[in-house]
Amino acid sequence: MKLCYIISEINKAVYFEQTALQLKAQHIDVCYILINGTNGELHRFLSENGLTVYTLETPGILKSTKAIFACRKILKEAKITHIHCHLALANWIGLWAGKLAGVKTRIYTRHSGEPLNIHWKERLIDRIQNRLATQIVAISGIIDELLEKQGVPAKKRVIIYHGFDLDRFxxxxxxxxxxxxxxxxxxxxxxxxxxxxxxxxxxxxxxxxxxxxxxxxxxxxxxxxxxxxxxxxxxxxxxxxxxxxxxxxxxxxxxxxxxxxxxxxxxxxxxxxxxxxxxxxxxxxxxxxxxxxxxxxxxxxxxxxxxxxxxxxxxxxxxxxxxxxxxxxxxxxxxxxxxxxxxxxxxxxxxxxxxxxxxxxxxxxxxxx
Missing domain, CATH: 3.40.50.2000 (Glycogen Phosphorylase B;)
Structure with missing residues (x-):
């Protein structure tokens, strides 16, 4: 297994830092693609801890074609077998790139609930991403219910709560x-x-x-x-x-x-x-x-x-x-x-x-x- 985490528009996130350290400690072969996160705190943290990091820049979903193919190239050259995408741009770019690269296990974590006002374009994006993913992580029961309403079958959904360094808090x-x-x-x-x-x-x-x-x-x-x-x-x-x-x-x-x-x-x-x-x-x-x-x-x-x-x-x-x-x-x-x-x-x-x-x-x- 060669795992790639694809994360977008994050500067600093303790959650991703701690996950990276724990995956490394478990001897999981993992690399990272950061989208619009070049030279941020997370980029520096991953690099300083000896993890392979690639970076991509893109103005947004509507102009993401170049980033999708750049991401596809990275996945193919690194012989990635599993991707796990986090946050909007990463989900869109990573899932499309994974599909085009022939990555068989394509996971994304649903971090967002229902906005107060949802646009039809957002509904369409959700539908496409749910189809592209082979597995979707719901971070709470309410998100699992939302995915079910969107027609995602039970076999494709898994609930995994966030983990925290509780002793440090x-x-x-x-x-x-x-x-x-x-x-x-x-x-x-x-x-x-x-x-x-x-x-x-x-x-x-x-x-x-x-x-x-x-x-x-x-x-x-x-x-x-x-x-x-x-x-x-x-x-x-x-x-x-x-x-x-x-x-x-x-x-x-x-x-x-x-x-x-x-x-x-x-x-x-x-x-x-x-x-x-x-x-x-x-x-x-x-x-x-x-x-x-x-x-x-x-x-x-x-x-x-x-x-x-x-x-x-x-x-x-x-x-x-x-x-x-x-x-x-x-x-x-x-x-x-x-x-x-x-x-x-x-x-x-x-x-x-x-x-x-x-x-x-x-x-x-x-x-x-």
Whole structure:
């Protein structure tokens, strides 16, 4: 078996880094094709760890023909027997290239749920990719249901949850915690409400901002820390407008922080509230927050539907409910016994389902099946 991972438009991703190290440790012959990721953090990481990396650049799916044939050439010359594609451009280019190169095992992982508004072109792309793939990895039950609705037969679908280095989240680096606190909360404001999400309408950040505005009436020193900020996301204008209604000292906006393991220690509370059950495909941040021991407020979207229980490992709020988010923040700040119980149960609940050994074992079984 000669395996090739094809990944598109990723600069830094701990998930892919850890997977690469584990596959190497398992003596799996794997190389990488990075699309629009040349000289990024992932490119450097793979190269520094002795893995073969090829790079391709393309403006997008509509102008991807050249990239498809370049990818096909790499697959044929490297005598690849298995491909595993991740993310939109990689799925399209990799699956077509694999088919044209005669690669018999063509896998892609479905990382996306249903957008709030889906275009017919997206439906067509999904249909073509589902046909080109010989196996599709669903990262949660909701994605498996979505694939079933799209007509993908059961024998072609497999559910594999993401794996995490849970011990690393549970044991933060003290020096990094100090550095992160100094960078993002130099005045030691309290409480710090953490959010890590792209600025899209489906993430529900707008409801968090409104709830935080209410929280300031009782906690005027609170800090809303928004990570994942972007000026060009589909909801950036509206989020920016809402943030202007808050005092500047009570908001910290950050586009990206490399160290996700220790970042959660900045937060006293964590909030992640996607707006419906299916818009979140998985939601790594659910697992990361609980693994880090941060009391959290969630809506049940993506993977949360399969393991989050209200008042057992997190507080669950209805979709699009500013008032419920606000009241849950107050409850966690005022009820230390509840918060401590959620932290303890949260760590237990993620350990069995999302440990990395289980994840790698399921990948290996997929590749040799």
């Amino acid at each position: 549970a044991h933060p680096n003290a020096e990094e915690v100090v550095r992160i606190s100094g960078d993002y909360n130099p005045d030691r404001q309290f409480p710090v409400i953490g959010v890590i999400a792209r600025w899209q309408e489906l993430k529900g950040i707008q409801y968090i901002i409104e709830a935080f505005q209410e929280l300031l009436k009782t906690h005027p020193d609170a800090l809303l820390s928004l990570f994942g900020a972007s000026d060009n996301a589909d909801y950036s204008h509206e989020i920016s407008r809402l943030l202007k209604q808050l005092p500047e000292r009570n908001v910290r906006v950050v586009s990206f922080e490399n160290n996700v393991y220790d970042l959660f220690q900045l937060f006293n509370l964590y909030v992640h509230v996607p707006v419906n059950p299916t818009c979140e495909a998985f939601g790594q941040t659910y697992v990361e927050a609980l693994a880090s021991g941060i009391p959290s407020v969630f809506t049940l979207s993506g993977i949360a539907r399969e393991f989050i229980t209200d008042r057992e490992n997190a507080l669950v709020v209805p979709f699009k409910s500013t008032e419920a988010i606000h009241q849950s923040m107050l409850l966690l700040l005022n009820d230390r016994t509840l918060s401590e119980r959620l932290v303890q149960n949260g760590r237990v609940s993620v350990r069995e389902l999302f440990n990395f050994d289980r994840y790698i074992a399921q990948l290996k079984a997929l590749y040799i099946s």
